[in-house]
Amino acid sequence: MFNMGSQELILILIIALVVFGPGKLPEVGKAIGKGINEFKGAISGEGVASKKEKEETPSEEAKVKPVKKDVNVEEAFKDSDKK
Numbered sequence: 001m002f003n004m005g006s007q008e009l010i011l012i013l014i015i016a017l018v019v020f021g022p023g024k025l026p027e028v029g030k031a032i033g034k035g036i037n038e039f040k041g042a043i044s045g046e047g048v049a050s051k052k053e054k055e056e057t058p059s060e061e062a063k064v065k066p067v068k069k070d071v072n073v074e075e076a077f078k079d080s081d082k083k
């Protein structure tokens with residue numbers, strides 16, 4: 001496609017290191033990787049629909065536990081006022 005050799009790739013990496021610095025370079029690489037993965041998913045048909053299904057399915061940690069309904073609020077506040 002672009003016929004790039006190792007010297008060109010090294011030059012691009014050095015320029016990226018100078019521009020972004022050593023602290024931000026891993027974050028930039030991670031963002032580029034996520035973008036490429038999203039692009040591949042969109043092309044292959046694994047688009048927004050499958051991601052929404054994954055988000056809508058609650059995990060074990062996210063499930064809501066039932067709350068006792070027999071609690072009398074007035075009694076609870078009376079007990080706290082006595083202390």
